[in-house]
Amino acid sequence: MLSHVVITAVSYLVVREITLGWLFINIWHNAQYLLFVWAMNVRRFRGGVDPRRPFLSRLCQPGQAWRYALVCLALSSGFYFALGQATGRMSWDVLPFVLVCHQTVNFHHYIVDAVIWRSRAQRA
Numbered sequence: 001m002l003s004h005v006v007i008t009a010v011s012y013l014v015v016r017e018i019t020l021g022w023l024f025i026n027i028w029h030n031a032q033y034l035l036f037v038w039a040m041n042v043r044r045f046r047g048g049v050d051p052r053r054p055f056l057s058r059l060c061q062p063g064q065a066w067r068y069a070l071v072c073l074a075l076s077s078g079f080y081f082a083l084g085q086a087t088g089r090m091s092w093d094v095l096p097f098v099l100v101c102h103q104t105v106n107f108h109h110y111i112v113d114a115v116i117w118r119s120r121a122q123r124a
Contacts (some may be wrong), residue, residue, distance in 0.1 A: 025041055041057075
């Protein structure tokens with residue numbers, strides 16, 4: 001909680017440009033979220049690498065947080081670079097595709113949240 005209060009205070013009270021403050025909070029929230037998902041998956045794959053999910057289970061082993069973060073960064077950078085290329089040549093026939101991609105990424109966040117919180121409630 002303290003880190004959230006500090007980041008929010010810095011973003012809105014210290015950073016003069018509101019867009020940069022919002023971006024700072026957004027990056028912080030995304031980093032917290034990825035760390036939380038990684039920690040949940042570490043517990044999920046604590047028995048070792050799962051042959052049914054070798055890529056994810058290998059990334060979600062203790063001590064692999066940096067590798068997990070780098071893979072997330074690489075995959076998202078590639079996705080948004082490709083999306084930016086499509087946006088750079090924006091035409092009306094590409095716009096629906098770009099909007100669907102953005103909404104899919106945003107909606108995915110809520111689906112993953114629901115799965116995490118439901119599975120956690122069922123174990124309790």
